[in-house]
Amino acid sequence: MTTPTPLRLKSSAGRGVLFATILASGMAFLDGTIVNVALPHIGADLNSSVAGLQWTVNGYLLTLAAFVLLGGSLGDRVGRRKIFILGIVWFTVASLLCAISPTIGMLIGARFLQGAGAALLTPGSLAIIQASFQADERGKTIGLWSGFSGISTALGPFVGGFLIDALSWRWAFLINLPLGVVAVLAALRWVPESRAPKEATRFDVSGAALAALALAGITYALIESPNRGWGSPLVIGALGIGVASAVGFVLVERHKGDAAMTPPALFRSRVFSILNIYTVVVYAALSGQSFFVAVTLQNVAGYDAFQTGLATLPATVLMLLLSARSGDLATRIGPRWQLAVGPIVAAVGVLLLRRIGPHANYLTDVLPGVLLFGLGLVTLVAPLTTAVLGAVEMRHSGIASGVNNAAARAGALVAIAALPLLVGLTGAAYEVPAQLTASFREAMLWCAGLMVAGSGLAVVFCGRLPKIAWHRAVTTMTTASHSVHPVRETTSEPTS
Template identity: 55%
Template sequence: MTATTHPAADPAPDVRLASARGRWILACVVLASGMAMLDGTVVNIALPTMGRDLGASLSVLQWVVNAYMLTLSALLLWGGALGDRLGRRRTLMLGVAWFAGASALCGFAPDEGTLIAARALQGVGAALLTPGSLALVRSVFHPDDQARAVGAWSALTGVAGALGPFLGGWLIDGPGWRWIFYINVPIAAVVLAIALRHVPESRDAGTADTPFDQLGAVLAALSLAGVSYALIASSGGASVVSTGLPALVGVAAGAVFVHVERRRTAPMLPPSLFASRLFSAANGMTLCLYAAIGGILFMLPVQLQVAVGYDALHAGTATLPVTVLMLLLSARAADLAHRIGPTLPLVVGPLVAASGVLLMLRIGPGSSYAADVLPAVAVLGLGMSVFVAPLTATVLASVEPARAGLASGVNNTAARVAQLLVVAGLPLVVGLSGEAYTRPAAVNSSFHRAAYGCALLFLLASVLAVLFVRPRHVRARAAKAPRPQCRAHCGVGAPALEPGDGR
């Protein structure tokens, strides 16, 4: 009789944070996460400069953002699963190398088509490295050090996010926008060198026999691509036929995706998760909140540079208060939500953020940073600091603890899909298309309409919290759920990743 062999279980995590190896591991994952975060925060600031340099229309700039978000959103859960199966260090290194190569291609891109394709490749690399960085922290550090290691990872990654707009603006105004991509190459080289020498391999032996849901990933990407293309093409004035066919393909792929996921034994997006009304409501809130965040942070740098007259450096640093407030307040908001429950923060936080967006109606030609821009971005940052950590807590509390990692991964995907769709659709809704993004008057009027729309999305999220997030229901579930790790910073771009996102 031949014995059935299974992969050996990884040894218990035993690396201490205070050791030299622990510091090297932390440096590796922080640099990897920071590289992806840096790229995400500076591209929006570079859009007006890219457009002038390439002679690109607004629809091209939308695709520069969305090509990255499309592949990242479609493959994020798959990337986490690949790390669990093949090894988290191996997958992280593959993602870092892929991201660096795609970044170099972005920098060398001679035309808009090459740049969009390279951005899509960047998204693939980000989908491989993003889930693995925090998962490595949780899988290699000693249990007594894991909370401090995750806190240090959060804080240091947050610092990278805070430095991103300043560094990006300096690069754009100095050596040029291509350097926001070139800078990833030396950072990636350092990450790979540290990983090879100091980071141990880890994997989840229990996933060895679990099949990948490749069909689900392909259908999800096709659905998002079809709908995004239709929205962006519509804002560019394309014909009904040329927009209707991609829209039809996108909707059909989405319908097939739902059908396939219901029938598969190991789906990428298990429909059973949505049997929880709280989970469904929390993800509905996520769609609203991150669509509002993505929309206003897409439009604001354009408004500041085109309508107000800021250079890229000043436009980048203008939004710095948002990240600083989240660095300072996210841990306190997480502690408050843990004590009183997430209901009140999820009602009040979006209302405060909506107030900040409405204050942006004062931003326009001749406006003052101290009197007009700073109060608006500060109030927006305060509102985001209030709701980001409680939103993660609600998602984790809405499912049984064994599925918390999967629930967090689905919630991250929902946040990125919301940003993908809002960047595709918002210019169409507010009447900004073609070359209009280069005209101050057109940008100013469109920005004000966008502010009203984003404020409405924040308000809708608050209403959903009132209707569906019941305090006693959340407290009962939260007693069994893992506490979210948001000790210093929860990402502006999406909720904080939890280990196991790809399972």
């Protein structure tokens, strides 16, 4: 097996690798933002209940959160290029199944498959960059990947809203087909094969299976209990399986030690443990807000899908413009106070969004809340990533980032499952403006409360990182901040 010379960004092969990884990961990011905008149209066309809409979002999140670390390990062992291409094909085919779904049940099933495809392709993007480029260009390349991926996230509601209004909600998924074909061709043409040494790979199937069962069981119980009742054998059984699997996951991971998907050594750091709880809480608020705002703007305020995409765009633009400066500030002062202040600013924005109602005025009822919410996210996201990396030893930086990524998705999953239950939004109530308005305003109180709880965690538990660890985290962040599995020494093969 030969080892090719690492690539330069200015070379045609280097630009090709960057193009393939941006396009593939951009599909997954684009999909996540488009679907929220499409939810009211999906519900009306497929005669779905609130539970159906919840599963449309959570089916994707569940398999992605449960298997993203396993997907990274599979690429390390089998070959990152192979798994990356498999993930793109899988995701694209699942997108087609979503687009042609005649019932909400089939759509939900296809979304489960789509999330599994994303779990294969997403970790491969960063690992391929890490393995393919010269060491002195990896930081710059990852920065370009992050920036262009962020643009795809920002364009999601905008492009999706236009396609949904002009054509159909099905185009929220059909748009992935040409993108997927081009991404596969680019990967076949330019991406070199690489893998980690066998002794460095983790392949924790039992851990991934238990994580999936835990998330699925608890999510099912939360979503289905309003319709079936907490006394339903199905709900009780699902909850029991979820809790038992969660306990089993902890025991199995402890027994496997460093060979586990989530090595217990990571959680010996109190700061790391608290930061992941913080991540669950804050991202639960973020996802709950996004879910409810997208539906309320359309079914209560009378916005169309395109207007809804435009309405929330300023928050994403702020993230793109100011995240680097927020990271620089955290480098100078440490992450603690940004982690504390950011959620408070976001909480004020969420409370201002409670003004949304029938015929809401965008400039007075929507924009102020969107801007403050965006500023809050700008303040906390970059310091959170760096603090997570600074809380563990350097050899665990990749897996630490991956665990934190999974924690964010788990928070989103639980929030979208639990919030409609907490605010009494069941059945087809989301189609009744008065009922949806009342539930939306109560949900925003819950989201604001979660943000305040996150701030409290930062103030009480997240003291300033030790100086050495903090500066190490800053220097490591550019190469690991978006990683979803360990970045290890690689061996490479030439592209076939």
